[in-house]
Amino acid sequence: MQFSVLKILCLVLTLTPMLACGGGESNVSQGNREGILHFGNGAEPQGLDPHVVTGIPESLIINALFEGLTVKNPYTLESESGVAQRWDISDDGMTITFHLNPQAKWSNGDPMTAEDYVWSWWRALNPAMGNQYGYMLYPLKNAEAFATGKIDDFSDVGVKAIDEHTLQVELNTPTPYFIQLMDHHSTFALHRPTIEKHGKATDRFTRWTREENIVSNGPFRLKSWQLNRRLSVEKSDTYWNRDKVQLNGIVFYPTENISSEERMFRVEQLHYTQTIPLEKIPVYRAMKDSPYANAPYLGTYYYLLNINKPPLDDLRVRQALSMAVDREKLNNTVLHGSNVPAFSITPPDTLGYQPPKVFSQNIEAAQELLAQAGYPNGQGWPGLELTYNTSESHLKIAVALQQMWKNALNIDITLANQEWKVYLDSVDQMNFQMARRGWIGDYVDPNNFLDLFLCDGGNNSTGFCDPVYDELIKRQAPQAISREERYALFNEAETRLMQQMPIIPIYTYTSNHLIHPSVKGLPPNLMDYINFRYIWLDKEQEAIE
Amino acid sequence: MWRFIGFRMLQAIPVLLVVITVTFFLIRLAPGGPFDSEKAVIPEVQAALEAQYRLNLTLFQQYASYLGDLSHGNLGPSFKYPGRSVNELIAAGFPVTAELAFYALLVALVIGGIAGVVASLKPNSVQDYIPMSVAMIGICMPSLLLGPILILIFGIYLDWLPVSGWNDSPGDKILPAVTLGSAYAAYIARLSRAGMLEVMSQDYIRTARAKGLPEWQVISRHALRGGMIPVIAFLGPAFAGLLSGSFVVETIFQIPGLGRFYVQAAFNRDYTMILGSTIFLATLIVFFNLLSDIVAAWMNPRLRDKLRAP
Secondary structure (H helix, E strand, O other): OHHHHHHHHHHHHHHHHHHOOOOOOOHHHHHHHHOEEEEEOOOOOOOOOOOOOOOHHHHHHHHHHOOOOEEEOOOOOOEEEOOEEEEEEOOOOOEEEEEEOOOOEOOOOOEOOHHHHHHHHHHHHOHHHOOOOHHHHOOEOOHHHHHOOOOOOHHHOOEEEEEOOEEEEEEOOOOOOHHHHOOOHHHOOOOHHHHHHOOOOOOOOOOOOOOOOOOOOOOEEEEEEEOOOEEEEEEOOOOOOHHHOOOOEEEEEOOOOHHHHHHHHHOOOOOEOOOOOHHHHHHHHOOOOOOEEEEEEEEEEEEEEOOOOOOOOOHHHHHHHHHOOOHHHHHHHOOOOOOEEOOOOOOOOEOOEOOOOOOOOOHHHHHHHHHHOOOHHHOOOOOEEEEEEOOHHHHHHHHHHHHHHHHHHOOOEEEEEEOHHHHHHHHHOOOOOEEEEEEEOOOOOOHHHHHHHOOOOOOOOOOOOOHHHHHHHHHHHHHOOOHHHHHHHHHHHHHHHHHHOOEEEEEEEEEEEEEOOOEEOOOOOOOOOOOHHHOEEOOOOOOOO | OHHHHHHHHHHHHHHHHHHHHHHHHHHHHOOOOOOOOOOOOOHHHHHHHHHHOOOOOOHHHHHHHHHHHHHOOOOOEOOOOOOOEHHHHHHHHHHHHHHHHHHHHHHHHHHHHHHHHHHHHOOOOHHHHHHHHHHHHHHHOOHHHHHHHHHHHHHHHOOOOOOOOOOOOOOOOHHHHHHHHHHHHHHHHHHHHHHHHHHHOOHHHHHHHHOOOOHHHHHHHHHHHHHOHHHHHHHHHHHHHHHHOOHHHHHHOOOOOHHHHHHHHHHHOOHHHHHHHHHHHHHHHHHHHHHHHHHHHHHOHHHHHHHHOO
16 A cells, blocks of 8 residues: 555655646747847757857857957848958959957957967868868968968968058958958957967867857857757957947757747747748748748759769750759749749859859750650650658658659659768769759858869769869959959859759758747848847837737 | 676676677768768868877777777767767766656656556456557657647647746646656556456455455555566666657757757767767666666565575
8 A cells, every 4th residue: 555655645746846837928028128039049059169160050159159350231241340340452352451440359358469360260271170161261372282281381371460450361362252251250260378278279179168168259258058958148248349239148049850949939939940840831921920031042952963974974864854843833832932943053143143044944845855865755764863861851852853854754763862971971972863962152152152063173073074164263253353254254154054954953042930020130131141239129029929 | 686686787798898899880881971061071171080089090999999988987079069078968968868767757657557557457348448548549659749749739729838948947847758758658557457467366366355355455555566567677678768769859849868969979970979878878778677677576575585595
């Protein structure tokens, strides 16, 4: 008897504290009152060292904690003052002088100096560091040679401190997008004494980014970092532009599971979600004052074609496949109209650049091309395998395209899904016939997409190699005097690329978020770029229903 | 008794060594590595990364140096989270997972135990069929489905309980514990029903009844102890299963437990993290199996005597 009664008593006592009722004030209404933004960040940050990390969740947090020489205006994406108050570009475009804001300080009160940048770029480019984004600084004179170990002396690299607040940079060629790169975390200055206190400068494992150690220079500073739970930042009182910072803090949640994230938004635990499950789009879109924010994004979803392997070594087959895809239908059905059909690699309107449209959907022409290639109405078709990484949305798209090709050309495509790292390996080794791929721009410039397909491009993965194309991208475009001339050269190159069709462009990405109506100063833009300094919370805003 | 425990612990050593060795070499066979990413990396950077993690050594050297570190209790640095050690990640995640597993087990015992006993009292009647059918549904319904359904009902429509979090707001442990515990509740219901049915036909139960004891005393004082032996034997493996199987529930409810790290580590080819958590969980499983054997022996008089005698 005692046995079971005692046990049940124990159970009840243990369970009672858990049973205290839920409810209470939501994060959103409490946050609106206290000026705290609750931000769905997609994943646990791998780390916070700006010279180590590579992902989007990390870059969002780092943009709150640190600030580059420049920042972007979230409305226009034009560069504006960060640590650098202003900058002068020489007439030949080869030398840039940054004038640092004398008010710029580290979060421990130390002043920021030009020397901080020289040391930090030495670290970012140091071969021992293994910085995967080191190439962001390659426009600097001799930077690539230093990063690949060809020269050892960093004083040969094109960066020097003229005085405490003046930083001079020398470039290899005129690089119009160099100013933009200054807001990428791999080019940020870091606090040397802090890093050296916790280990070797180029060591990836040190504890300098922990909440008790980190020193940063951005609008916010790290308050607490609970692994896989939340990371909180609070307004910094040493930031030079602190009067313009309107939030008192941000809480970043590692919302790995997109359905859980959406549910958290629904019960007002989050102001902002990193994404939205595809099937929820119609529901949110139909709402009055919809919190669903959908905007063009600087990225392209496409299929790589391995032009070294039959049957895709035949241009006519590649063209037939691409022309038979009904991109509008795909977008309107599978993707719930959330994206934009693509006919080229560069997203439309990339800083004013419009890609050429070399082809359009044309099933008769596709059938004709396939017949010329020796497969009339699919007869004698040797089969073709499409490789994609395991994911429900990639699968849906692949199945839709498989059916379109069957209907239009009467050919069979087999689908092969691979786990992420296996898939990366297959693409890297070009061990595929046709493979899914996406590319998100690091900076707003057509060059970021077009240099993928250079003969020696590390992410080319198609076998495409055209010396004329390389000449246009590598030699002629950088020397162009005006933006119009440069874009005309890019257009010519991209036309050559799409005539050879080493890829099947499918759609241009869009960013998809749920944003609570109380969040202001978070405009949609092509880079999905957030400048936390601009954000404020409107307390008066009614909750969504 | 001590000889029995000592012998079982010695047995555990070769088991763990095999686990370590097999895991170490198996993960290296998987295509792709920890530093593969969608963006190609230049060879110099790749080499620097590998050097920082000692991947430039031969596989056997890596194995030897790993075993060396392991003997000092050092599980190495994580590949995916630079600046964090595997020890630290396990120390952060395990207490949460253990707490979740503990509550889930309580839920399972209460629901499953009651259902099983109730069903066993009148076998092959409605009182038997209803709890057992529910138990069957519990086994069949994956937490992937049950979790979101519970969230929809109690978190969103009724707004009684939080939809996610752990130790953030009162009541946020209830839904995860119920979700994780329900499948085990079903097993426990079936085990306790079977155990009780067997015990109820024993002679000593007839004796107890013959003494004129009321039926509830027969059950609670005499039958339960014997009838629960299969359940006790199941608890050790169940707790280990709950610890290593909580990944789905942790993901659905945003719980910062070890399960999420473990599964993510496999996707990321985070070699040290996969190895570290596998070794850690394997040790726990061995330990809990041992524990449940000891408890079962203690609860069963015949086995207890056997162990006492040399």
